[in-house]
Amino acid sequence: MTFVRLILTLILGSVQLCRTDPRPGKPNELLVITAATEVNDGYLRFMRTIRQFNYTVQVLGLGEEWKGGDVARTVGGGQKVRWLKKELEKHKDKQNMVIMFVDSYDVILASGPEELLKKFSRFSHRVVFSAEGFCWPDQRLASKYPVVHHGKRYLNSGGVRVCGRDMLFEFLHKYCVTLNDNVTLFRSSVFKKWSKRKEKLQLNYLGNYVPSAWTYEHGCGICDDDLLDLNGVSDEEMPLVHVAVFIEQPTPFLEEFLERLATLIYPHTRLRLFIHNNLIFPMIPLTVCLCFREACKKDVSCDYFFSIDSDVALTNPDVLRILIEENKAVIAPMLSRHGKLWSNFWGALSPEGFYSRSEDYIDIVQSKRVGLWNVPYITQVYLIRGETLRSRLAPVSLYQQEGMDPDMIFCKSVREQGVFMFVSNRDEFGRLISSTNYNISRLHPDMWQIFDNPVDWREKYIHEDYSKIFEDDENFVEQPCPDVYWFPAFSERMCDELVETMEDFGGWSGGKNKDERLSGGYENVPTVDIHMNQIQYEKEWLKFLKDYIVPVTEKLYPGYYPKVYIFIFL
Numbered sequence: 001m002t003f004v005r006l007i008l009t010l011i012l013g014s015v016q017l018c019r020t021d022p023r024p025g026k027p028n029e030l031l032v033i034t035a036a037t038e039v040n041d042g043y044l045r046f047m048r049t050i051r052q053f054n055y056t057v058q059v060l061g062l063g064e065e066w067k068g069g070d071v072a073r074t075v076g077g078g079q080k081v082r083w084l085k086k087e088l089e090k091h092k093d094k095q096n097m098v099i100m101f102v103d104s105y106d107v108i109l110a111s112g113p114e115e116l117l118k119k120f121s122r123f124s125h126r127v128v129f130s131a132e133g134f135c136w137p138d139q140r141l142a143s144k145y146p147v148v149h150h151g152k153r154y155l156n157s158g159g160v161r162v163c164g165r166d167m168l169f170e171f172l173h174k175y176c177v178t179l180n181d182n183v184t185l186f187r188s189s190v191f192k193k194w195s196k197r198k199e200k201l202q203l204n205y206l207g208n209y210v211p212s213a214w215t216y217e218h219g220c221g222i223c224d225d226d227l228l229d230l231n232g233v234s235d236e237e238m239p240l241v242h243v244a245v246f247i248e249q250p251t252p253f254l255e256e257f258l259e260r261l262a263t264l265i266y267p268h269t270r271l272r273l274f275i276h277n278n279l280i281f282p283m284i285p286l287t288v289c290l291c292f293r294e295a296c297k298k299d300v301s302c303d304y305f306f307s308i309d310s311d312v313a314l315t316n317p318d319v320l321r322i323l324i325e326e327n328k329a330v331i332a333p334m335l336s337r338h339g340k341l342w343s344n345f346w347g348a349l350s351p352e353g354f355y356s357r358s359e360d361y362i363d364i365v366q367s368k369r370v371g372l373w374n375v376p377y378i379t380q381v382y383l384i385r386g387e388t389l390r391s392r393l394a395p396v397s398l399y400q401q402e403g404m405d406p407d408m409i410f411c412k413s414v415r416e417q418g419v420f421m422f423v424s425n426r427d428e429f430g431r432l433i434s435s436t437n438y439n440i441s442r443l444h445p446d447m448w449q450i451f452d453n454p455v456d457w458r459e460k461y462i463h464e465d466y467s468k469i470f471e472d473d474e475n476f477v478e479q480p481c482p483d484v485y486w487f488p489a490f491s492e493r494m495c496d497e498l499v500e501t502m503e504d505f506g507g508w509s510g511g512k513n514k515d516e517r518l519s520g521g522y523e524n525v526p527t528v529d530i531h532m533n534q535i536q537y538e539k540e541w542l543k544f545l546k547d548y549i550v551p552v553t554e555k556l557y558p559g560y561y562p563k564v565y566i567f568i569f570l
């Protein structure tokens, strides 16, 4: 939950109205105070934005043990407030100082100190909390908040607070909680008390431009700084990668999948291959397969763990090297189904922890925005640093819930450990295969995949020289007799599989006698044939004609737009 509460700098308030200090000068000094007990990815991100805008920051609590409550990994509650009080003692005499107290793990700053102070002076309140879009943690309080017409409505006390120094003292003395105080209670009671006062709590309602929390770190200078360079590294020195392959359901184009795996450009001596095949050993539950991850965790020589499902078509053979060079603890190549928005990552989380579409999701999937994106969920294919598995992810257990997506459980644990997951669309990596309508009771089921997986179908079944017919080479199309054109369309593979499918079906209609042959209805010529609808290939065949033959007729007979009908002789 805390991850979604990403609130930025434009938080307002004013020292001018401060009763304890009737004639303050203009605020000219801004101190950012944050509390963090450990350095994790969220903390590092926060500090990068601090440096970017040249804020002065004081971090409280680093290296100290957190004993403030049950808010996982986020410093909250009483302990944080006590640290703050102690820190403020140091600044007692600084009349014009403005203090911004802010969490670090789930916060980034989007503008600089000057702008913040400017906004602060403009408003007539002394203590300002940031607002957020949903009422957390107690939804029942929602109706108590004022209705707003723009921006966010609810208090985010975990987010950002800005106030004049004196005000903060007063605030802390009145509402300070003791160690181990219940954070939920604290937030609610603060809100209740303040909302009774004449001087109302000012929430930062007006929505400012807030970049998406998850995808903030895009392919900019920020990430390029820490690329790992594998150039010049000898084969023997390349990182050792455990590759775990999961074939959990019948998947189209599996042969091609395995071929790609075998032709990855990476020293094969530095790969260890684990395969779970649910088709051959359906009794082995997935939990057992999670030992693949455990194996890497336990083996200190395992530098990376690469998990890949059989419905992932990685057409970029350099994928391992590229991902390793991005130098992230957890990273996935961005993939989507051909021409669809279905991908292997989520751009955002719903309050309940399920899928939610981020504002930049479509742009990322369609590669209109290119970079390295911090996301809350990845699936189907990803690379994890072995060292991270052994340290920060060590508490992530093998435990799986029946009926729950194992990747969902895994990603949730990774988020809870404060480890960022990234998805990259800086390179073209391939696509996802759809296995929804895969009917393995057919002899060559891939032949039927022209609708669901058109790119893979084309690669497998269309002749590699097919597209030459559209080039301006007069001699390419042979014309054995008038209006008969001869050009490569099907691959050898298609020809073989089509013939085998027909042989397998049997019942050539020319077989026995004329009556039988005519019983097909429209068959009034004595041919030896099997109709496409007899093998349930009518739709697919029409699609093939439309996609591959119609364009040829349009090229050969300009201005003539044919409709397609099925009529085939073998």
Ligand SMILES: *[C@@H]1O[C@H](CO)[C@@H](O)[C@H](O)[C@H]1NC(C)=O
Pocket: 052, 053, 054, 112
């Ligand atoms: C931060 O400080 C550095 C060095 O003084 C300066 O080059 C840079 O422009 C400053 N950045 C901002 C956003 O003010």
Ligand SMILES: *[C@@H]1O[C@H](CO)[C@@H](O)[C@H](O)[C@H]1NC(C)=O
Pocket: 182, 183, 184, 185
């Ligand atoms: C904290 O207080 C809230 C509100 O009174 C209550 O619902 C919740 O159960 C408390 N949590 C704990 C851990 O005591």
Ligand SMILES: *[C@@H]1O[C@H](CO)[C@@H](O)[C@H](O)[C@H]1NC(C)=O
Pocket: 439, 441, 442
């Ligand atoms: C699957 O294929 C079999 C054999 O070709 C066929 O009888 C069946 O109707 C197909 N099922 C679907 C849902 O298309």
